[in-house]
Structures are given as C-alpha cells and as structure tokens.
Amino acid sequence: MNKTGVPEMFGSMVFNDEVMRARLPKDVYNALHLTIDEGRELDTALANSIATAMKEWALEKGATHFTHWFQPMTGITAEKHDSFIVPQEGGKVIMEFSGKELRKGEPDASSFPHGGLRETFEARGYTAWDPTSYAFVKDNSLCIPTVFCSYSGEMLDKKTPLLRSAEAVNRQAVRILKLLGDTETTRVIPTAGVEQEYFLIDKSALEKRKDIAFTGRTLFGAAPPKGQQLDDHYFGAIRPRVMAFMCELNEELWKLGVLAKTEHNEAAPAQHELAPIYSNANTATDHNQLTMEIMKKVADRQGLACLLHEKPFKGINGSGKHNNWSLSTNGGENLFDPGKDPSKNLHFLLFLSAVVHAVDEHQDLLRTSAVSASNDQRLGGYEAPPAIVSMFLGDELTNILESFATGESYSAAPAQRMKTGVDAIPDFKKDTSDRNRTSPFAFTGNKFEFRMVGSSQSVSDPNVVLNTAVADALAIFAERLEKCDNIEEEIKAIIADTYKAHGRIIFNGNNYSAEWVEESKRRGLLNLATTPEALPCLKSEKSVALFERHGIFTETELVARCELQLENYVKVVMIEAHTMSDMSKKGIIPAVIGYTGQLAEVAAAKKSIGMDVENSVETKLTRYISGLTSDMFEKIEALDKAYAELPESESYQIQAEYCRDVVLSAMEDLRAVADEMEHNISREAWPFPAYGDLLYSV
Ligand code: ADP
Numbered sequence: 001m002n003k004t005g006v007p008e009m010f011g012s013m014v015f016n017d018e019v020m021r022a023r024l025p026k027d028v029y030n031a032l033h034l035t036i037d038e039g040r041e042l043d044t045a046l047a048n049s050i051a052t053a054m055k056e057w058a059l060e061k062g063a064t065h066f067t068h069w070f071q072p073m074t075g076i077t078a079e080k081h082d083s084f085i086v087p088q089e090g091g092k093v094i095m096e097f098s099g100k101e102l103r104k105g106e107p108d109a110s111s112f113p114h115g116g117l118r119e120t121f122e123a124r125g126y127t128a129w130d131p132t133s134y135a136f137v138k139d140n141s142l143c144i145p146t147v148f149c150s151y152s153g154e155m156l157d158k159k160t161p162l163l164r165s166a167e168a169v170n171r172q173a174v175r176i177l178k179l180l181g182d183t184e185t186t187r188v189i190p191t192a193g194v195e196q197e198y199f200l201i202d203k204s205a206l207e208k209r210k211d212i213a214f215t216g217r218t219l220f221g222a223a224p225p226k227g228q229q230l231d232d233h234y235f236g237a238i239r240p241r242v243m244a245f246m247c248e249l250n251e252e253l254w255k256l257g258v259l260a261k262t263e264h265n266e267a268a269p270a271q272h273e274l275a276p277i278y279s280n281a282n283t284a285t286d287h288n289q290l291t292m293e294i295m296k297k298v299a300d301r302q303g304l305a306c307l308l309h310e311k312p313f314k315g316i317n318g319s320g321k322h323n324n325w326s327l328s329t330n331g332g333e334n335l336f337d338p339g340k341d342p343s344k345n346l347h348f349l350l351f352l353s354a355v356v357h358a359v360d361e362h363q364d365l366l367r368t369s370a371v372s373a374s375n376d377q378r379l380g381g382y383e384a385p386p387a388i389v390s391m392f393l394g395d396e397l398t399n400i401l402e403s404f405a406t407g408e409s410y411s412a413a414p415a416q417r418m419k420t421g422v423d424a425i426p427d428f429k430k431d432t433s434d435r436n437r438t439s440p441f442a443f444t445g446n447k448f449e450f451r452m453v454g455s456s457q458s459v460s461d462p463n464v465v466l467n468t469a470v471a472d473a474l475a476i477f478a479e480r481l482e483k484c485d486n487i488e489e490e491i492k493a494i495i496a497d498t499y500k501a502h503g504r505i506i507f508n509g510n511n512y513s514a515e516w517v518e519e520s521k522r523r524g525l526l527n528l529a530t531t532p533e534a535l536p537c538l539k540s541e542k543s544v545a546l547f548e549r550h551g552i553f554t555e556t557e558l559v560a561r562c563e564l565q566l567e568n569y570v571k572v573v574m575i576e577a578h579t580m581s582d583m584s585k586k587g588i589i590p591a592v593i594g595y596t597g598q599l600a601e602v603a604a605a606k607k608s609i610g611m612d613v614e615n616s617v618e619t620k621l622t623r624y625i626s627g628l629t630s631d632m633f634e635k636i637e638a639l640d641k642a643y644a645e646l647p648e649s650e651s652y653q654i655q656a657e658y659c660r661d662v663v664l665s666a667m668e669d670l671r672a673v674a675d676e677m678e679h680n681i682s683r684e685a686w687p688f689p690a691y692g693d694l695l696y697s698v
C-alpha cells in the first residue's frame with residue numbers, strides 16, 4: 001500500500017458527511033442533519049432524494065446490492081441482500097433504490113433469537129434506518145445500518161436500546177449542565193473506544209481441531225513447556241505474517257471509516273490487540289462489529305484463523321474487550337476531564353460522582369452486560385478481572401472525594417518529576433496516579449475503562465447499562481439541584497453524600513488478590529461468578545424500574561433478553577460437551593489404544609527373545625496408559641450421561657444451572673485425564689496439534 005494514500009483511502013467506502021454534502025441538494029442535506037442531530041423525522045420526498053444519491057454513489061463503488069445491516073440479539077450482525085435491479089420492457093433492467101427501501105425493511109424474523117417474544121407464526125420483523133450511523137459499501141453491497149423490531153413493537157436488536165440509552169443520558173446530562181449555568185451545550189454524547197483482543201493461529205489447525213472449529217476454544221490441550229511465563233510476547237516485535245495481517249486489516253477498516261489506530265502483541269503468545277480512536281458510542285459499536293467481522297475475513301484470506309473467543313487456551317491469558325467510555329458535549333468538551341486541579345473542579349466531581357453512584361447502584365447490571373458461556377471461562381481466571389465489579393479512581397481522586405465526605409481540607413501531594421538520570425532526556429512530570437490493570441472499571445485520566453466485556457461480545461450491552469445507570473444518577477442529582485437554594489453548596493453535598501453511600505465501590509488495590517474477594521464481601525459488593533447466577537439480575541424489580549424509567553426496555557423485553565441469553569448459554573455448553581465426547585471417542589481413545597498396542601508389541605517381541613519385560617519401560621507405560629484409558633472412558637460415559645440428562649422440560653434458568661454444575665464439571669474431569677494422557681504419549685500418536693503447535697504456528 002502507498003502510505004501517502006491513507007487520507008484518500010480513509011472512509012472511501014462510507015457515505016459520510018463529506019459525501020452527503022457533495023451529493024445531496026442543500027435543503028435535503030440540511031433536513032438530514034436535523035434528523036441526525038435532533039432526531040427530527042424525515043419525509044418521503046427527502047428519503048427518496050437521499051436514497052437516489054446513496055444508490056448513485058454505491059454504484060460507483062461497485063455495489064450491485066443493498067442490505068439493511070442490523071444487530072440481532074445473537075450479538076453479531078445480520079444482512080439480507082437485495083439487488084438494485086428493476087425490470088424494464090425488452091428484458092432490460094435499471095438500478096433503482098427508493099426512500100421506502102432505505103427507511104424500512106421486512107426480514108423474516110422467525111429465525112432470529114427473540115427470547116419468547118414472538119411465536120414463529122408471528123414472523124414479521126421490521127428493520128428501520130438509523131440515519132445517525134453512516135451507510136457503507138462492503139462486499140459489493142450498500143449496507144444501511146438499521147434497528148430491528150418485531151411486528152408487535154418489541155425491540156429485537158442491540159442497536160435500539162443503545163440509541164435510547166444515549167438519548168437518556170443526553171437528556172439528564174444536558175439538564176444538569178443547564179443547572180450549572182451552561183447555556184451553550186445542546187447535546188451530550190456518550191463516546192466509546194473499544195480495544196479488541198484476539199488470537200491468530202494457522203488456519204490448518206481448524207481442520208485438525210474440531211473443538212476450535214465448532215466452539216471457538218480448545219477443549220483439550222496439555223500445557224506447553226513454554227506458555228507466557230517469560231512475558232516476552234507483550235509489545236514484542238510483530239512477526240511478518242502477523243504484520244501482513246494487520247496491514248490488510250487496517251486498510252479494510254480504514255476504507256470503512258473505522259479509525260483503527262493502535263496495534264500490538266498482547267500478553268499471551270499468538271495474542272494481539274487493535275484499538276481504534278474513540279467515537280460516539282453508536283458508531284463505535286457498529287465499528288467494533290465490523291472490526292470483528294473483517295478480522296475473521298482477512299485472517300481467512302491469509303491462511304490464518306482469528307479467534308475471538310474469550311478463552312481459546314486454558315492456562316493462557318484470555319481475550320477481553322476494553323470499553324472506554326466518556327461523555328462529550330456537542331461543543332467537544334469531555335465531561336470527565338479533571339482539568340488542572342480536580343479538587344476545585346466541582347463540575348467534574350459532580351459527573352464523577354454520578355458514575356460512582358451508577359457503578360455501585362447497578363453493579364449487577366454491569367456484570368450482566370458481560371455475561372456469556374465463553375466469557376465465564378475468562379472472568380475470574382488467570383490475569384482476567386474478577387467477576388466482582390469495583391472501580392479504580394487512583395489515590396488523588398479518592399482522597400479528594402473523601403475530603404468532601406469528611407469535611408477535612410484537601411491538599412494535593414506535590415507534583416513529582418520523573419528523573420531519568422540521563423542528561424539528554426529531559427525530566428518530565430509524573431502522572432498523579434499509576435495505572436491499575438487489574439480493575440474491572442478504571443478511571444484512566446479522562447474516561448472510564450470497563451474491562452469485563454468479552455472479546456467476542458457486542459459492546460452495545462455495556463454501553464446501554466452505563467448510559468442508563470449514569471442517566472439515572474444524574475436525574476437524582478438534577479432533582480436535588482433543582483430544589484436547592486445554593487447550587488455550589490448542594491453540589492458539594494451531593495459529592496459528599498455519594499461518597500458516603502457508594503464509596504465502597506472504589507478499590508485501588510489488586511483485584512486479582514484473594515484478599516480482595518474477602519474484602520469485597522465485607523463491603524457488601526456482589527460476586528456474581530457465573531452467567532446463570534448473574535443473568536436474573538437483568539429482570540429484577542430494580543432493573544425493570546430503572547430501564548422503564550428511562551424508556552430503554554420494557555419488562556417483557558428484559559425477560560426476553562434474559563431468557564435468550566440463558567438459552568444461548570445452555571446451547572453453547574451442550575455443543576461443547578458433544579464436541580468433547582466426539583473428539584474423545586473418535587480421536588483420543590482410538591489413538592491411545594493404537595499406541596498401547598505398539599508398546600505391547602515391543603514388549604512381546606522383547607519377551608520372545610527371552611528378555612525380562614516385567615520391569616521394562618514398555619510394560620510400565622502400557623500399564624499407566626491403559627489405566628488412564630479406562631479412567632478416561634469412565635469420564636466420557638459420565639459426560640455422555642450428563643449431556644443426556646439435561647432437564648429439557650425445565651426452565652432455561654434450571655437448565656443453565658445444570659449445565660454449569662453438572663455438564664461443565666464433567667467436561668473438566670474428562671479434560672484432566674485427557675491432558676494427562678497427552679503428556680504421556682508420543683507426539684506422533686496424539687491425534688490433534690498440541691498447544692505448542694497452535695500457539696507458535698504463525
Ligand atoms: P490503553 O488503555 O491501552 O493504554 P489508551 O489510553 O490510549 O489505551 O486508549 C484506549 C482507548 O480509549 C482508545 O480507543 C481511545 O481512543 C479511547 N479513548 C480515549 N479517550 C476517550 C474518550 N474520551 N471516550 C471514549 N474513549 C476514549
């Protein structure tokens with residue numbers, strides 16, 4: 001690629017503002033902006049005019065089809081392509097695209113998950129254009145970002161609640177800003193920057209490892225002699241094949257207007273990360289979906305497999321997705337910018353307090369926004385944040401908030417300078433607090449970083465919870481401020497009260513330590529370790545009230561979302577169990593029987609020439625492996641039994657608990673024997689590529 005071409009290439013496949021301004025009649029462009037900026041409705045004539053311009057542009061980009069691009073509750077994106085062709089007399093066609101087609105689509109919704117919201121005979125679903133997210137051309141199709149709902153009006157997707165929650169936090173934040181005397185801000189926009197972790201392995205592994213192919217993770221695999229003990233992968237030099245992948249990925253993403261910015265090796269071998277520059281949370285969510293899709297495609301083209309699973313390898317770091325979140329005014333001011341002296345910045349401290357309130361009050365919802373069978377493998381595990389939600393603020397901010405609560409005066413620690421001790425390198429000012437990599441929810445300078453989210457998940461859910469919970473806290477603050485006589489005194493009182501009531505959520509120490517588990521219990525924080533334990537919180541009375549208060553979800557929608565995720569959990573675990581049983585019976589057992597046969601043959605041959613075989617290696621090994629084989633066979637039978645006895649007639653909640661307690665533990669038992677077996681038989685005899693082969697295959 002010609003590097004000077006990046007500015008030209010960037011966004012070249014996006015119907016963005018620049019293209020709209022160039023191609024739409026001025027009045028249409030202005031009307032569309034009123035829709036985008038203020039949510040005004042677009043009439044048919046305008047929609048037609050926009051559709052025509054979009055089509056002309058898309059044809060120039062090589063598009064032959066259009067599709068409504070939406071985000072059903074599967075967490076991945078869906079598309080159904082229609083060509084632009086309209087038949088003409090004489091067997092000809094012309095390429096057409098109407099405002100109606102732009103604004104509304106009608107995919108058959110029956111095969112999308114709905115969590116009981118819709119019977120299959122009520123299959124009608126609608127997609128409706130989201131003009132706040134740019135259309136783009138991908139794979140010769142004009143993709144139009146849309147929301148997705150059922151015939152009866154329930155939302156069936158991940159975008160609608162996100163848009164609603166952005167509105168909710170906008171309403172409350174603007175309300176507060178007005179009370180603080182801000183006359184300029186008319187909108188407050190949640191922003192997100194989504195760091196994406198992933199693994200790259202050689203594609204050939206997928207054919208040999210059905211576990212990765214079917215479930216996205218390894219269900220077997222003895223620890224390799226070299227894992228990540230030496231920490232030599234993190235930020236290490238990027239190998240050529242990985243570099244080629246990153247280059248092509250960047251190009252593809254840039255064309256689609258994704259602000260791919262930072263790339264580096266992550267902590268585990270074969271693990272990498274990509275971070276874009278942040279944008280509004282709606283676009284950032286769309287772009288993260290695109291990023292995951294394009295990562296898989298580019299990897300495939302280059303003979304690689306991109307693993308987005310949260311825990312592809314046992315004993316090796318898992319992959320997460322850091323959701324960096326903040327609030328920005330339409331004037332471009334970041335509401336979480338502490339400024340030079342945070343202790344005197346009451347506006348900042350008020351907004352900060354809203355987040356402290358929100359995270360403590362709705363810990364359970366934040367936790368539910370990061371649940372899945374696959375993320376359960378990662379959270380609480382090696383190098384992953386625990387399932388306990390807490391918040392890192394650093395000593396300086398914590399001390400400031402505390403000083404409000406105690407009424408004692410705050411004096412800042414003197415700024416420290418970093419002395420490098422090298423004359424040519426100037427000294428520099430140190431940050432007031434170190435980073436804390438173990439916190440699930442960390443304030444990092446002027447934004448919050450939520451780290452529980454799994455690498456394969458949509459970031460819609462966490463942003464919905466954050467936006468809504470913070471909107472709610474702001475609403476409570478606004479009510480107090482509206483009633484008070486002295487705004488400044490009331491702000492101070494709110495900061496103090498919030499710290500007293502919710503300060504328990506702030507924890508600046510090591511979240512990976514065993515002491516924290518105890519300490520958090522003492523503080524009364526929740527520890528919702530698994531999906532079946534966490535998910536019911538989504539439909540608790542308190543959550544329903546919160547989401548209904550701000551018009552995000554109805555109770556029916558919340559119950560459906562909960563059911564749907566439980567059902568998904570059950571399915572994922574059952575597929576894993578089935579895959580494991582299959583690989584054991586068709587792969588491992590025959591292989592080890594073959595291997596013990598070889599050993600026995602050698603022993604027999606030795607015996608036939610009069611050697612003592614009773615104490616030979618062959619005999620010892622045959623005995624040991626035969627013992628393991630019987631043990632393994634028992635574990636397979638136990639897993640098969642666990643699988644067969646899933647209580648089908650019970651609720652998904654009960655089924656999910658069964659899967660967690662019975663099926664997953666049967667899987668663990670089986671794996672333990674299989675991994676021991678792998679340690680003890682020859683490399684040639686083992687039927688799958690080993691961890692070492694997978695992790696160092698690129
Ligand atoms: P790291 O956390 O790995 O050190 P950075 O601090 O550079 O990385 O940023 C991580 C992500 O946070 C990037 O995607 C960045 O664009 C995003 N980010 C920075 N500022 C904001 C903000 N105000 N709102 C949302 N995301 C932000």
Ligand code: MG
Pocket residue numbers: 195322449
């Ligand atoms: Mg980060």
